[in-house]
Amino acid sequence: MTESSGTPVPAADDIGPHEDEPHQQGFNDRLNWLRASVLGANDGIVSVAGIVLGVAGATTDRTAILIAGIAGLVAGAMSMAAGEYVSVSTQRDSEDALLAKERRELREDPEDELAELAGLYVDKGLEPGLALEVAKQLTEKDALAAHAEVELGIDPDDLTSPWNAAIASMLSFTLGALLPLLTILLVPGDLRVAVTVVAVTIALALTGWLSARFGYGSARMAVARNILGGLIAMAVTHGIGQLVGTQV
Template sequence: MRHTEKHRTERIGWLRAAVLGANDGIVSTASLVLGVAAAGADSKAVLVAGVAGLVAGAMSMAAGEYVSVSSQSDTERADLARERRELAVAPEQEHAELAEIYVKRGLDRELASTVATQLMEHDALGAHARDELGISEVSTARPIQAAFASAGTFSIGAALPLLVVLLLPASALMWAVPGSSLLFLALLGSLAAKTGGAPVLMAASRVTFWGGLAMALTAGVGALFGVAI
């Protein structure tokens, strides 16, 4: 019988990076635009600041994701290498460790030993990676994928407030940028929640609250000091 059930945990890796990138793109760029606009800059200066923020932010997101996820990948490889050595040197001990894991999950000791034997005969390293180390195909670190997803979605998110700057005069930016950005954030939170199977209202409320707070604080700083941030 073919297994057709779909699990949303398969989307965790790219969904986390995509949501983080888009959210940061909207919030940071809209906040930057508001801070500059609140300081009394004209539309051209606001646009230049926003574009610079887009480029710098996208590169920062890509580098940050690549470095952080690469660190996770290095740790996973080191753990797998150690496990491979242990399987070669002490297979009986590794079998006992795996069987004990299954006993703790509810199997009786005899069945747990049988399951451990069969899984290790099929793929010993894979069984220990999954059940002892918690490393699976779903959770495996993918630095390149995370970097491109974050940079790409940051750019898309950052482009939204910049589009508002292009379409509207400087006098309208103080209400148009935060209003449209909060709408974008609500849509992003709803889409991410729906994709991941989470409550939509809670996710949308969460991203709009923190995004609104960030924009309000940045606009306040720009108005207070009267200089481009």
């Protein structure tokens, strides 16, 4: 079926989002979780790898490496959780304030808000008459959700939880940090540095691929960024450890 302009028109049963494409509903929340988890894992891997390789460059004492690694893991996990909580709480406070303002405007001047919503749809390309009809129908269904989506880019029913983000960051940092810590402790002395670097490189490639896979980005670029940053961090910290170890 086509319109007079020749543009194909789908049947009513075919109307709906494509299952294999990202859409706004739920997508922002998934990206927030992905961002917190991937950043936490990457920070855990790189930070603790840098710490244990730096200490390993200065000493072969397994106890010193263990203490430094555990201290870095705990401090980093707590720092990530606190930072994520503060960041998302600030975002959540702003969203709550904007939604409260929108509720007040809808309560005090619903006609002006309806006209505003219709105007926003006109700006998106709808004809004025159609824009007004769409605005009316969406207002009847859920006025706040309609205005929040178009004006603010917010889903009132899908706000990010600061606690969820903090816990996700802390757990992902811890899991990421355990990889270099356990590797350098379990591998024999002569091989510990080389095996740790290889393990960390593989882990960074995996987290880079996952971030691209679930975020619909370029896997090649994400993997390359992760690996390059991790290798630089490990080389610098290990080199500093060797330099300090020879001087102290």
